[in-house]
Amino acid sequence: MVDLERSTPCNKGVTVASQTSSRRVTAADIARSLGVSRATVGFVLNETPGQTISAATTERVLAEARRLGYRPHIAARALASGRSNIVLLVLPDWPIEYSLRENIDEATHALDEHGYALITYTPHEGTRARPLWETLQPDVVMGLLPFSDSLVRSMRDAGVERIVPDPDEVTDVRYNEGGPRLQVEHLRDLGHQRLGFARPSDPRLFELADAREEAAAAAATALGLEVPATLELTPADSEDDPPISKWMNAGITGVVAFNDDVAAAIIGAATRAGIAVPHDLSVVGHDDTPMSLLFEPRITSVRIDSTGLGHYLAALAIHAMDQTPTPDWEQTSAVTLIPRASTSVRPTHSE
Known part of the structure; x- marks a missing residue:
């Protein structure tokens, strides 16, 4: 077996890239390549507040992360922060028509402005695939219709804490009457x-x-x-x-x-x-x-008003996560x- 540390030229970046080409690049790889501490890299990549890391060091870490092809490990980041920044919108088995598409697009943009990604998912009767709330670790699971008891149990078993509409509350669900x-x-x-x-x-x-x-x-x-x-x-x-x-x-x-x-x-x-x-x-x-x-x-x-309805959906999700004021349906419909x-x-x- 060829010893990469010995046979690769002394450019540390090349050495790390060679070592990590067949596996996920980690923060430790970036730290080793730059000769800085793992903690420094972690603070930069996680945008940890309250640190005194210079702008020059921050830029070096980010540049090296890009060069090595670093991608954050979503599950690990969610475990560390308690947030995945994912909102899962569960759609009924409806055809995705113009107005629904517009509402989803607007909700996507509104959530993006708050740092959240919206992912849509339509479960089908008798499916054998695992539901996405088991694999994505979403912060919120939302529905356009109230969820059945069996779906709520499945979400709870997967650790989902925030469900909209709240299954424990009586919800007046209306659709542009x-x-x-x-x-x-x-x-x-x-x-x-x-x-x-x-x-x-x-x-x-x-x-x-x-x-x-x-x-x-x-x-x-x-x-x-x-x-x-x-x-x-x-x-x-x-x-x-x-x-x-x-x-x-x-x-x-x-x-x-x-x-x-x-x-x-x-x-x-x-x-x-x-x-x-x-x-x-x-x-x-x-x-x-x-x-x-x-x-x-x-x-x-x-x-x-697709913009208003999209913002209403986004505001419901943000309310569930951050306890912001409950959005007003009448003002957004x-x-x-x-x-x-x-x-x-x-x-x-x-x-």
Whole structure:
């Protein structure tokens, strides 16, 4: 076996690099390469406050760490500090659509400003893989929905201390119910009295669709209208259109759509059936995605403050870790209706 200490030229950096090429570079390797103490390197790499290490020494340590390819050992750092600086966002088994993607992006940026990394994870029924909360040692595990008792037990067994929503508290979980209210109010203001709520065909969205349909029903009741009829779309892989003529024969002149994709599907089916939108049927979407501007007629939709909601998610995580004030949902959940060409006044022939 070749003795690296004897055969390598006297450049200490080269010696250490040769010795550590097949294993993780450690703080001890950096200290040995520079001829400084392990403690000094540790103070620099961990940014330990209250130390009197010169700027020149700090820069030498950091430069050598980069040259040797040093990477911090996450588990060891988390053990030493008590923090991994990881927030694990557990997503329901929903398709990752435009508005959800926007919310996650904003939450990621907001947490990054506080030094935390956001990682998303979707557990699936019957999976054999270990859940990420067992391997990442996250500071917080968050969910868009309350967790089941079995998932909470799994997290607790893995040592997770902070879970949002807190399973020990009664949580009022809401999902932009202000949007369906604006949809219903807009159609009522245009004179529409008989409304329908159009649901998605994807079963993964049924729970969220239930929440929005309930909100639309509550808004209609508060305005003195009948509860919107439930309108079911045909499956996405079906060539059959939804029975729009049947809906209109029942007196429906305005449709509250679950989202812009559903609104677009209804407008397309109406066009094929010879039904004019908005002259014969008004349709309001939700989420104000790029689809609403690309479709013809352009879709009236509800715009969600993705920045505010993303910051709300981040603030919930920071509150759980640092006991900062509880964020105010009402101040971060602004929704606005954007009127476009897919809605108009109620047609007089429908009296």
